[in-house]
Amino acid sequence: MTSIAHLGPAGSYSELAATNYAHWLKTHRNEVPPTLKPYSTISKAIQAAAAGETDTAVVPIENSIGGSVRDTLDMLWELDSLKIQNNLVIPIHHALLSQATSLDLIKTVYSHPQALTQCQKWLATNVPNALQIATSSTTEALPKLSENKTFAAISPLWAAKLYNIPTLADPINDTPDNATRFWVLGQNLINHGSHTSLAFRLPDNTPGALLKPLQLFATQGINMSRIESRPTKLALGDYRFFIDIEASLDDPNTQAALQLLKNCTKSLKVFGSYKEIKAQIL
Numbered sequence: 259m260t261s262i263a264h265l266g267p268a269g270s271y272s273e274l275a276a277t278n279y280a281h282w283l284k285t286h287r288n289e290v291p292p293t294l295k296p297y298s299t300i301s302k303a304i305q306a307a308a309a310g311e312t313d314t315a316v317v318p319i320e321n322s323i324g325g326s327v328r329d330t331l332d333m334l335w336e337l338d339s340l341k342i343q344n345n346l347v348i349p350i351h352h353a354l355l356s357q358a359t360s361l362d363l364i365k366t367v368y369s370h371p372q373a374l375t376q377c378q379k380w381l382a383t384n385v386p387n388a389l390q391i392a393t394s395s396t397t398e399a400l401p402k403l404s405e406n407k408t409f410a411a412i413s414p415l416w417a418a419k420l421y422n423i424p425t426l427a428d429p430i431n432d433t434p435d436n437a438t439r440f441w442v443l444g445q446n447l448i449n450h451g452s453h454t455s456l457a458f459r460l461p462d463n464t465p466g467a468l469l470k471p472l473q474l475f476a477t478q479g480i481n482m483s484r485i486e487s488r489p490t491k492l493a494l495g496d497y498r499f500f501i502d503i504e505a506s507l508d509d510p511n512t513q514a515a516l517q518l519l520k521n522c523t524k525s526l527k528v529f530g531s532y533k534e535i536k537a538q539i540l
């Protein structure tokens with residue numbers, strides 16, 4: 259039986275993404291239902307898959323409001339063994355859960371930093387004086403909400419039932435089309451799909467150093483769908499660039515582009531090709 263690591267505890271958006279991947283494995287690959295294993299942080303879920311404790315990890319990679327999930331990008335670079343197996347998008351509708359009977363009684367709001375960002379305007383308007391505290395996931399703080407009626411958490415709506423906590427407001431995200439993209443990470447390098455992801459550092463800090471890699475995708479007629487930079491943490495101003503392209507690794511054109519890319523980058527890492535899985539359970 260296969261196993262999937264995800265950010266927990268129960269009721270998190272990552273659990274929903276992992277449930278969708280499990281459903282897809284059952285319906286498209288005829289696999290017996292895999293076990294879902296919750297971890298307390300995204301990094302721990304990724305490490306579990308890298309260490310072979312689980313077969314895969316389903317982790318958030320970017321949100322339509324909050325942008326990239328830095329832990330996922332940094333871990334993917336650091337752990338050489340993991341590749342992207344699939345991509346899936348989950349719509350995100352946050353609710354405010356609390357034992358408080360009205361909004362003006364709330365003194366502290368807990369949630370994952372991405373969720374706090376996604377509800378910034380709503381929080382500023384409705385609970386302007388509440389202290390905002392970051393947690394590892396949207397469901398981590400829920401057990402302690404029963405202890406104190408001035409606590410609230412930004413969580414998925416379905417978590418209210420799971421943890422037996424009333425819903426005080428819903429939905430509370432600042433834009434209705436909020437969605438998060440998740441990657442399924444595993445040990446296999448897949449060379450076929452609609453997209454390919456890669457990352458590199460630049461050999462030197464000279465004019466046009468980044469232009470060269472970007473130009474060669476244009477010359478090869480390859481469309482880029484995302485670019486993100488992350489500090490290497492080695493020196494100020496030293497970056498890694500993460501790029502998604504709309505091309506498959508087994509396309510000779512992509513192979514030609516990668517050969518050229520090697521000449522104008524350093525530490526090039528290719529995370530493989532993948533396709534989108536349609537989320538069926540929402």
Ligand SMILES: O=C(O)C(=O)Cc1ccccc1
Nearest residue numbers: 270271272370372395396438
């Ligand atoms: O905390 C969760 O529930 C997660 O799965 C991470 C997350 C947080 C906010 C939006 C999407 C995913």
